[in-house]
Amino acid sequence: MDEERTLDTEVKDKGGQEAQAGDKVVQTICHECYNECGIVMHVRDNKVVRVEGDPAHPFNANRPNYPAYSCYKAQYPIFHVGAPGRVEHPLKRKGERGSGEWEQISWEQAIDEIADRVVAIKEKHGPAPALAACGPHEWYDRGVFLSLFMRAMGSPNVMTICEMCGGTTQMGDVLTVGERFTRYAYGAEYEDSKCIFIIASNPAASFPNQWERILEGKSRGAKIIVVDPRKSESAHEADLYAPIRPGSDAALGMAMCNVIISEELYDKEFVEKWCHGFEEFKERTAQYTPEMAAELTWVEADTIREMARMYATIKPATMLRRIGTGQHTNSIQTARIFSILVALTGNIDVEGGNLLIKDMGGLKAPTEFLYAHPEFAPPELLAKQFGAEKYPLWCGPDSIQQLASMVEGTRAIHRGDIKGLFVMDIHPMISFPDTNKFVEGLMKLDLLVTLSPTIYDSASYADYVLPTTTKYEEAYVYVSQYHKTATASRAVIEPPGEARNPIDTLINITQALAKRGSIEYPEVLPWMDHEEFWNFRLEGSGLTMKGLLEKTHQNYPYEYKEYEKRGFDTPTGKVELMSTVLEKFGQDPLPFHEEPPFTPHGRPDLAGEYPFVMLTGAREFEMYETHNKEEDSMARQVVPFAKLWVHEDAAKERGIEQGEEVTVKSPWGQCKMVAYVTDHIHPRVVSAPFGWYYPERGEAGLFGDDSPNINLAVGVDPPNDPNIGVAYLKPLMCDIIKG
16 A cells, blocks of 8 residues: 555656646636546647646645645546547447447437427327436535436436435435535535544545645644555554454444443533434433443443543544445444534534535525426426335425436336436436346437437437536536635636537527427526526625636635524424424334344355455545546556455465456356455454546456446445435455456
8 A cells, every 4th residue: 555655656747748938727626526626737739738736725724834735636637538449439339239339419419309209209108207417416516407407397306426426415414413524524624623524524635725734734643543444545644543344433422422421421402402302312322332232232331431531522523434334234323423522522613623515605505406496396396206106205395405316217217217318517327226137228218318428337328429528628616615615617728529518519409399399497597607507696696707717716604503593493493402303294203223233243144255345435545536547647547456355265275366456256156356465454344446448348347247336246226325315336245256
């Protein structure tokens, strides 16, 4: 690991070519992860040649140790923006689906033919469930717009990765506190914290900008606690490291609450005034003694006590937790436990703690946009969402999130219920569980339209591929709770050929459908272009897109303990240790641990055939999710193959050497990775990265026995979390076989 970090640093420090006097220099933001830090790009001959941190961006302001920060991932545009392989003109499929045979057509022909085929589907089958989409969740403006586009046509069904990603954390926060405050750690103030509790996350690899702030906090004396089955890069910096058994986070969290309550380390004033259901919660935690939790978690009882005492008594403390605590059948209750821990210790909305999320005043933020504006969410339409009957807390008109269920949508496409599918800004064959089932569903479609800058993943199966700009080729506005600023992203280079902003393309299709009398809800999509849409979003803030592009950054103020003036946005106005909302939906209002169904503990009958516990979704320093897997990409130069973490004892037992190919088999399927043999993981646990495929191998690199796509070994069928239906992604039973 240390050798890899050195290599990574050397690549990062190259920073592309040396700047020249004639270079165009553009102040913009990085789009290589959701943190979107400020960067300065040097452009020569319409190609990015150098990327540097922006010293004027709020992330770098008043931080002398990091005056112009940018991480390794910010260098990606040097290699892939403007690289060969872009789709430059609309394409129409010529041969069989997936044959790779295309003809170039005009935009006018593409829009007209797509509109005609949508009309035909609607006339024969109706808009829902026959029409659906896969796209980014509504955290992004493109995700918002894709949902509005589908709703205008009469279908509320956009499948996202939200419930597999930050959705469980967000729902845990909302059910407990009424608003987001730990999701993706936007509210964490690391540099001012005295104790930083990291669970189910490896920020040193996932989000280096946040890791820089954590290290800054450590340099000021902050203690770091890390809970992770792997001794990750972040765990190496921990003052206390606990290698937990995968799937037992809820037991650990409840035992920590047990210690904090029984030893009266909780914030009595805050709990008495601002918490609902404390006595009931106290009674529930009494059964989770450290000794009981130690048997479930592999973490010693004394370590659990030490961890709880550190977090509760070293003030202020902040928590960083990610999707590792979710993605199983008890995701929401697990998420609630860690939201409660923040409140119990009085670390909510205080300097150096976890802050409540606040948007710039007047802005129609993407996360609240759809369900905060009833004019865009007709109840009779939302009742048709995938999962509305099964998961009413997540889907449908009375839900908190008003999102379609991804797992129910995947099952619908496999059954053939979906006839027309739009895909934008997502790689569902890599991101969605049970890849083979999803591909089988694609083959049943009457129409598949992919809006994409390249042809891979679902685009290779499309009827039409519509070329899109990257975010470095278009103007964009991003409001960051993490940076507490609104930032304009300027277009850096000209797009190739006829590539268009996908929002404008969706508007064009909507207009074509309107001419054919095939728009069900015209009031949902009234804008004529992406700039008009953004001005609508910004109008309450006093800004315009043009004005923000001219000034680049607009900070917005933050006030601590705002809840003292308005209460919490829950039915009781308090932090709900006992959730009235869950009770209303017929679920247990108090959190609990539940053994995941597919572990050696949960299915001892399968333990002989599948003796290992597999983690999925591990992130890598060099890559972000499904990005930059092209063979000639900067990241693949450093990490050419997907690496499966295997303990050295397990590797020796199976005759597996460092760097050898390993087949990972689960009850659902198999994939193939390269062994990374280490002593930094439990001997019976293996860890597989997410988002891997080999584009240079074509279809075989996406799915098939030799593909590294971990979703080939993950199922989409039940059991699922009863609250939001999240797919069962971890921990999984598996076997590893040499070769």
